[in-house]
Amino acid sequence: MTQNIVLLGATGSIGSSTLSVVREHPDRFRIVALAARGRVAEFCQLAREFPQANLALFDEAAAESAARELGRPVHFGMDGLLRVVATEGATTLVNGLVGSIGCQPTMEAIRAGMRVCLANKETLVMAGELIDALLTVNPKASLHPIDSEHSALYQAIAGRPVGEIESLIVTASGGPFRELPREAFPHITVEQALKHPTWTMGPKITIDSSTLFNKGLEVIEAHFLFRVPYDRIRVLVHPGSHVHSLVQFQDGSLMAQLGTPDMRLPILYSLVAPERVVLSGDRLDLAKVTTLRFEEPDHDRFPALGLAYRAGREGGVHPAVLNAANEVAVSLFLDRRIPYMGIPRLVEAVLDQTETVHNPDFEQLLAADAWARRRVLELSPAEVLT
Numbered sequence: 001m002t003q004n005i006v007l008l009g010a011t012g013s014i015g016s017s018t019l020s021v022v023r024e025h026p027d028r029f030r031i032v033a034l035a036a037r038g039r040v041a042e043f044c045q046l047a048r049e050f051p052q053a054n055l056a057l058f059d060e061a062a063a064e065s066a067a068r069e070l071g072r073p074v075h076f077g078m079d080g081l082l083r084v085v086a087t088e089g090a091t092t093l094v095n096g097l098v099g100s101i102g103c104q105p106t107m108e109a110i111r112a113g114m115r116v117c118l119a120n121k122e123t124l125v126m127a128g129e130l131i132d133a134l135l136t137v138n139p140k141a142s143l144h145p146i147d148s149e150h151s152a153l154y155q156a157i158a159g160r161p162v163g164e165i166e167s168l169i170v171t172a173s174g175g176p177f178r179e180l181p182r183e184a185f186p187h188i189t190v191e192q193a194l195k196h197p198t199w200t201m202g203p204k205i206t207i208d209s210s211t212l213f214n215k216g217l218e219v220i221e222a223h224f225l226f227r228v229p230y231d232r233i234r235v236l237v238h239p240g241s242h243v244h245s246l247v248q249f250q251d252g253s254l255m256a257q258l259g260t261p262d263m264r265l266p267i268l269y270s271l272v273a274p275e276r277v278v279l280s281g282d283r284l285d286l287a288k289v290t291t292l293r294f295e296e297p298d299h300d301r302f303p304a305l306g307l308a309y310r311a312g313r314e315g316g317v318h319p320a321v322l323n324a325a326n327e328v329a330v331s332l333f334l335d336r337r338i339p340y341m342g343i344p345r346l347v348e349a350v351l352d353q354t355e356t357v358h359n360p361d362f363e364q365l366l367a368a369d370a371w372a373r374r375r376v377l378e379l380s381p382a383e384v385l386t
Helices: 013-024 040-049 060-070 077-085 100-111 122-137 148-157 182-187 203-211 213-226 264-272 304-314 318-334 342-352 362-378
Strands: 003-008 029-036 054-057 092-095 115-118 142-145 165-172 233-237 243-249 254-258
Touching: 003 013, 003 077, 003 100, 013 029, 013 092, 013 264, 029 040, 029 077, 040 054, 040 060, 054 060, 054 077, 077 100, 092 100, 092 264, 100 115, 100 122, 100 318, 115 264, 122 142, 122 213, 122 318, 122 362, 142 148, 142 213, 142 264, 148 165, 148 213, 148 243, 148 254, 148 264, 165 213, 203 213, 203 318, 203 342, 213 233, 213 304, 213 318, 213 342, 304 318, 304 342, 318 342, 318 362, 342 362
Parallel strands: 003 029, 003 092, 029 054, 092 115, 115 142, 165 233
Antiparallel strands: 165 243, 243 254
């Protein structure tokens, strides 16, 4: 049966990889809607390739420009994203958006009973408890991870009960600064931070990988995806990026998923699991893997990881605050307005000022998100960054 796919983040790296999978299997997948933040030229090119697709761009000016160029409607804003999710006949959402704007479309797709293939980790970081509740009352919907680490855990667990899991081990490449001395961190430039040694990703995710904030967000995401307590989720640095994550079961057995660093694999699996489907591309040649090296992360040089564990354990609005504060801090760094280590320092300062809210509803999460974004901008660099 053909899956009718709504693709959010169509012009990004996840979108590009998803479209590659769709083109390889046109008998299985059909694009019925495309959405992105902006990038009008790339978006219009895709819109011409898929002329029947419902269209949306989050940025209003970009949407107006694209509509003029294409001569067809292009929705905009959050309303636009929700409209394309509601495209008639849509069966599957691939959410490759970056940031908290991906949360509401995910929730809407679950309400519609769709298969949700999720690369937008902020959805579960910000609103994991609400997503859990929505899945419970919408049993026709299903959630399938796209992140390579969570896909690896998903594949390794293979449907076994949570009670059989001793621990989840999320691997990290270590980013470009794995061996950089601590005294050099204050001098890290934007250009250095954007050079990831393994993966090709967008700027925000690449910076998150360099700070290990991405691993912290993935720990929170794994907690909600697999319902495993935080004290049973570990992060290990694996520079080779061959092992994408591991599961240790109660009998001591370790199950791992290995492969080349190709995002098409977890995307395809999210679309067809538990089935396995042919995918072109390179294969991992184990004869050329001379060593599988693992090491503990350095929390002193990468404090973001500890901040994420803290926010996850505190729960309530804290994960949403963590995510929002990090998004703004990363933007400030990319704009060269704060130094590299200003990212975790600003996030920690905002977390320190966060009031506890138990069992928040979505409006409270949105309010906490907005407050955290304002507070990051309000904090004096002289106060926080010196």
